[in-house]
Amino acid sequence: MYRNYLKVAWRNLLKNKGYSVINIGGLALGMAVALIIGLWINDELSHNDYFSKKERIAQVFQSQTLNGETSTGPAIPRPLEMGLREGYADNFKHLVMSSWNNAVYLNYKEKSLSRRGNFMQEEAPELLGLNILKGEKNGLRKINSIMLSESVAHALFGDEDPIGKVVKANSQYDMEVTAVYEDIPVNNSFNDLEYIMPWEKYLSLFEWIKNAEDQWGNNSFQMFVQIADNTSMEKVTETIKDVKKDLNEETAEFNPQLFLLPMKDWYLRNNFENGKQSGGRIKYVWLFGIIGAFVLLLACINFMNLSTARSEKRAKEVGIRKSIGSQRKQLIYQFLSESFLVVLFAYGWAVLIVLLSLNAFNDLARKEIEFPWDNPVFWGTSLLFVLFTSLLAGSYPALYLSSFRPVDVLKGTMVTGKYAGLPRKILVVLQFTVSVAFIIGTVIVMQQINHAKNRPVGYDKEGLVQIPVMSRDFDGKYDLLRNEFLASGAVVEMSGSSSPTTEIWSNRGGYNWEGKPEGFQEDLAWTEVTPEYAKSLNLKIVKGRDFSREFASDSNAVLINETAMKYMGLTDPIGKFITDDDIEDPFPPLKIIGVVQDMITQSPYEPVKQGIYAYDKHGNTSFYNLRLNPDQSANENISTIERVFKEHFPDIPFQYDFVDSEYGEKFAAEERIGTLSAVFTALAILISCLGLFGLTSFVAEQRQKEIGVRKVLGASTFNVWNMLSKDFLKLVLISCFIAIPISYYVMNGWLQEYPYRVILEWWIFLLAVVGALAITILTVSFQAIKAANKNPVKSLRTE
Structure with a gap:
């Protein structure tokens, strides 16, 4: 029986090649989009799956309230470690203090590399469950030990056994390789953990870290934990939430609240608003999941529309089958079999499309997704996917076609009725509602990105x-290097800073100034700079003056930005002093000598933070900022800079970043989302147009005799085109009126997440309407004009 169903289905596909191509092609595109989005979603949801203890690992976060606003982050003070170890140890299986991920130079013989990693406590390898390939698992016991990832070990030592070898870190201290661990895959939070050095080494390197042992206000560290087997994240959070407040009265005014953020939430749910978890990348998972479902739905609608539109051609077949004894359920099985065959062919083409486009998609999405050939779960899911799509696409045509009465069909008295085409019209409206909504959403996303890009930096x-x-x-070579870089002609100005231009590395409080409101809790971005900082960045001084080496007193001077001036309530800040509340380690009063223009150092979608630029008198430079000579090519300038650099540092890799590229990275996530949305929108429109093309073709074929009569009676090509096009244009207009309010509501809600955002303009929606109508006209016109230009004699001669 089923063999007969499939044979009939195959013959119908061959008999109607044009409709078969449109059906299979549309379904293949829809299924390819759903497949590739499914692979992307799986990659997002499987983030950190490399770690077998993922459900028990967490990072300690804290929320603090300043002036009624609560901010949340992973930075914690060093004394918290002993506070948790001494009073709350039963809640944890492992507790690990860590530095932030940072780069160091690693030297072995003639080889020199720059790699990123962390200083971590001894339990880190056990907590993370690292796969140790060589050496000892407890490789951080000695203060001068280092654990390397497999790729770094190979890059440094080649085929030599790395265990016991000594590498020099930052040309400063010797470290013995005690273990080599498997590279952590890209799709994980610790994928840039290319080395691990002992926490005790970190403490020995920097005086300020030693001094932070009892500084509860110094939130400069990270803490990772694995909770005990007999408890849960919620219970431990409830237990430790007030630890910092209970152990230290000085920070109690900020109402610090500790909590555990599970590893499973680090990637997808790491956004917080006013101390509450507010999502993160999970919103994109939902977004693309919805897009994939709708694109597949559009493809299924094409199948439904074309199948029901051709119902009259199948009516006699249904009548004959019923008259010789076929039951309705047998006819339903037959039409579902046809649907299954079409979907199966479409799935094969969809897999081919995915294979051909996967590399390009990975480049676009910055992923390393591979097609899961050897994954039985994928193929089982694919089978369910094909069956589900077959039911979705074929259920309505099967129920509709099997409902015909054989007597009416065979007598030729079957009348389709006034509302017979209503379901098809509803489906077309649904298709274009989705397509128009996609167009509006994509335009607004792109506009928001460009709005932030065009913001004054x-x-x-x-x-x-x-x-x-x-x-x-x-150390001590800044002035020498600056003079040589300037003398080389490749650089017109150079400065040093404690933070990169595009980030804030330090925030401080505890300051007083004239006119400070009682009880005001300040939070100021702090950057130490050399006197040439503003000149090297072409940063405008809007009040007062810049630093000058000619004034010795400038070593206790600061610049503030415009936002800080407003934040501190200073209308005329020049000459005012900032003092320090820290009794144990106070600094001399800092004199404000100038106000600089606001510069974007964090997210371009957020307001500029209030900031202080202090004179760097302790050599805290972490970055050199070089203004290239505009009269020479960038390549020529970089080559010259590298030559001068290597003369002084032959054993250190020459590294540099263009600030405009670093700034551009701030838009990378939104740009990828916008580009992917645009691609999927284009595919959704293409699928809708395929269905419209097939439907128009069928309507033109169905009405060919009417068109012939009209042509004989003098109708022009325009008259025929207008007759065939107006109904579809009406449906698209209805779609636009439905899509516009839905899109406005959804996109306006999305924009609320950005403090610096675009305003929704009426022309965006008008553009989408005009675009949808233009696409419809182009799609329909081909078949309409073709039918209008057909010789009426050929249309009428069968009569």
């Missing part, structure tokens, strides 16, 4: 280069 990022300063070899 506050400094000149073009031709500005950053060189990281990570080694003691740089």
Whole structure:
């Protein structure tokens, strides 16, 4: 029986090649989009799956309230470690203090590399469950030990056994390789953990870290934990939430609340608003999941529309089958079999489309997704996917066609009725409602990105280069290097800073100034800079003056930005002093000598943060900022800079970043989402147009005799085109009126997440309407004009 169903289905496909191509092609595109989005979603949801203890690992976060606003982040004070170990140890299986991920220079013989990693406590390898390939699992016991990832070990030692070898870190201290661990895959939070060095080494390197042992206000560290087997994240959070407040009265005014953020939430749910978890990348998972479902639905609608539109041609077949004894359920099985065959062919083409486009998609989405050939779960899911799509696409045609009465069909008295085409019209409206909504959403996403891109940055990022300063070899050489870089002709100005131009690395409080409101809890971005900082960035001084080496008193001077001036309530800040509340380690009063223009150092979608630029008198430079000579090519300038650099640091890799590229990375996530949305929108429109093309073709074929009569009676090509097009244009207009309010509501809600956002303009929606109508006209016109130009004699001669 089923063999007969499939044979009939195959013959119908061959008999109607044009409709078969449209059906299979549309379904294949829809299924390919659903497949590739499914692979992307799986990759997102499987983030951190490499870690077998994922459900028990967490990072300690804290929320603090300043002036009624609560901020949340993973930075914690060093004394918290002992507070948790001494009073709450039963809640944890492992507790690990860690530095932030940072780059160091690693030297072995003639080889020199720059790699990223962390200083971590001894339990880190056990907590993370690292796969140790060589050496000892407890490789951080000795203060001068280092654990390397497999790729770093190979890059440094080649085929040599790395265990016991000594590498020099930052040209400063010797570290013995005690273990090599498997590279952590890209799709994981610790994928850039290319080395691990002992926490005790970190404490020995920097005086400020030693001094932070009892500084509860110094939130400069990270803490990772694995909770005990007999408890849960919620219970531990409830237990430790007030620890910092209970152990230290000085920070109690900020109402610090500790909590555990599980590893499973680090990637997808790491956004917080006013101390509450507010999502994250999970919104994109939902977004693309909905897009994939709708694109597949559009393809299924095409199948439904074309199948029901051709119902009259199948009516006699249904009548004959019923008259010789076929039951309705047998006819339903037959039509579902046809649907299954079409979907199966479409799925094969969809897999081919995915294979051909996967590399391009990975480049676009910055992923390393591979097609899961050897995954039985994928193929089982694919089978369910094919069956589900077959039912979705074939259920309505099967129920509709099997409902015909054989007597009416065979007598030729079957009348389709006034509302017979209503379901098809509803489906067309649904198709274009989705397509128009996609168009509006994509335009608004792109407009929001461009809105932020066009925001004044506050400094000149073009031709500005950053060189990281990570080694003691740089100590005391700033002035020498600056003079040589300037003398080389490749650089017109150079400065040093404690933070990169595009980030804030330090925030401080505890300051007083004239006119400070009682009880005001300040939070100021703090950057130490050399006197040439503003000149190297072309940063405008809007009040007062810049730093000058000619004034010795400038070593206790600061610049503030415009936002800080407003934040501090200073109308005339020049000459005012900022003092320090820290009784144990106070600094001399800082004199405000100038106000600089606001510059974007964090997210371009957020307001500029209030900031202080202090004179760097302790050599805290972490980056050199070089303004390239605009009269020479960038390549020529970089080559010259590298030559000068290598003369002084032959054993250190020459690293640099263009600031405009670093700034551009801030838009990368939104741009990828916008580009992917545009691609999927284009495919959705293409699928809708395929269905419209097939439907128009069928209507033109169905009405060919009417068109012939009209032509004989003098109708022009325009008259025929208008007759065939107007109904479809009406449906698309209805779609637009439905899509516009839905799109406005959804996109307006999305924009509320951005403090600096675009305003929704009426022309965006008009553009979508005009675009949808233009696409419809182009799609329909081909078949309409073709039918209008057909010789009426050929249409009428069968009569």
